[in-house]
Amino acid sequence: MLFNSYSFILLFLPITLLLFFWLGNSSNRLAAAWLTAASLFFYGWWNPAYLGLLLGSIVVNYIAGTSISQDHARQREQRKKWTLILSISLNLLLLCYFKYVNFFLENLNGALDTGYRIGEIILPLGISFFTFTQIAFLVDAYQGKVKEYDFIHYCLFVTYFPHLIAGPVLHHKEMMPQFAESKTYRLNYDNIAIGLTIFSIGLFKKVILADGISPYATPVFDAAEQGHTLTLLQAWGGALAYTFQLYFDFSGYSDMAIGLSRLFGVSLPLNFNSPYKAINIIEFWRRWHMTLSRFLRDYLYIPLGGNRKGPAHRYINLMATMLLGGLWHGAGWTFVIWGGLHGCYLAVNHAWRTIRQTLGHDLSKSSFFGRCAAGSLTFIAVVVAWVFFRAQSLDAAFEILQGMVGANGMTLPAGITGYMGPFSWLIEQSALRFTTEADIQLLPTYSWVVALAAIAFLAPNTQQLMTEHAPALGYHEEPTGIENSPMTRKSTWQPSNRWALLMAVITLCGILSLGRVTEFLYFQF
DSSP, X not given: OOTTSHIIIIIIHHHHHHHHHHHHTTOHHHHHHHHHHHHHHHHHTTOGGGHHHHHHHHHHHHHHHHHHHHHHHTTOHHHHHHHHHHHHHHHHHHHHHHHHHHHHHHHHHHHHTOOOOOOOOOOOTTHHHHHHHHHHHHHHHHTTOOOOOOHHHHHHHHHOHHHHTTOOOOOHHHHHHHHXXXXXXXXXXXXXXXXXXXXXHHHHIIIIIIHHHGGGTHHHHHHHHTTOOOXXXXXXXXXXXXXXXXXXXXXXXXXXXXXXXXXXTOOXXXXXXXXXXXXXXXXXXXXXXXXXXHHHIIIIIHHHTTTTXXXXXXXXXXXXXXXXXXXXXXXXXXXXHHHHHHHHHHHHXXXXXXXXXXXXXXXXXXXXXHHHHHHHHXXXXXXXXXXXXXXXXXXXXXXXXXXXXXXXXXEEEGGGGGGTTTHHHHHHHSSEEEESSTTTTHHHHHHHHHHHHHHHHHSOOHHHHTGGGOOSXXXXXXXXXXXXXXXXXXXXXOSSHHHHHHHHHHHHHHHHTTTSOOOOGGGGO
């Protein structure tokens, strides 16, 4: 079941919500059990066969986590260590089987000229997210950070439907206390208004903006996969269209997840905070998929040694973390290269900061033009990496990059020659070419790109619109400095007639555009 479907919005959500608060009036545990059952139904709607896998994973990890916590309390260090290693290994083996075994066999067959096959393996929806969520729980238990072991609350923590399919990756310590509070189970009209507002904004981003630009990205990547030559504007048009499709798709999903959870009185951690406004790649990863970045930092980069053993180890650890982060997104060399590129970006960024500090520069100060130049460079680097992220093969990715550097020349739509007067003759004598059909999509493609770029770079994001109403966990803990800008203050959401009318229009636009239901891009991870 998808957030952007009639069955979810008109049936599942209202029934789940009404019964949750009705049961909450008599029993908090009964309401929590109902929400857990509804979340399992939500997951099983996709494929009931994998409910057993999800439930088995929950039971095994719960038993392992409680055992580790008991051993920690009794100071049985060796036993808790081996339990942790065994349980994490089981989680990773499960993930590797469903996600990577065919990728491994494909490369093995290619290297050794063998023919090993085990058939198609269907990737269970959300397995990467509920696996990481539970690994974090096991490590927290090992470190003595887990304080609550209520089984129903643990099941709800893992299966909670607003986050189950595509994140955010949750921490046990930030969710269990909320499930234990009585006020969570009492109807709160402020939470309903705030939650519906955030959900509606996210729905609009997904079905109007992301799905709207999608038809201008897919044909370019398909053409590259089929070996067609792409010119400069075609290649950049496709890459930029996908860059903004992914941005509004993931931003929309993140808003919808936060809004849905707020309806139930539960705040989720912030997962998306205008990443294209970042002025360096370090800041980009503090704004993009923030909970995954946090997981990789806390449970991979720091255990590897972080920056504690000098610059060389820092760069090695960064590269290892990003390569595994890339592989987490998908079993393919395109994802590995995407992760490797970001590892290189981060290493260069850290090295540059070290050089500037050595020269006595104050990193907290920068000029407007310096920020614009840094932001532009960061954005271009991100777009180049997205080409690998989206392409179906390395050949297709290099075909698009070849077009982006102008190796295949540049064409312009023939229709604009009438507006160029004598200059059209000069262009015909150059490397530029006019075409009639192949580039007919250039104008709508770049119109969409310019419109969505203006929203992404200039408009306040959902958290800034809702800044006075604590939209998500962690938002106020890491202020970006633009929350108090004049534009943000004027556009802050208020429970007023003006905002009610605006949100009614946005919601209506979103619901009327649900005729063609499309999956969120992050569902495949």
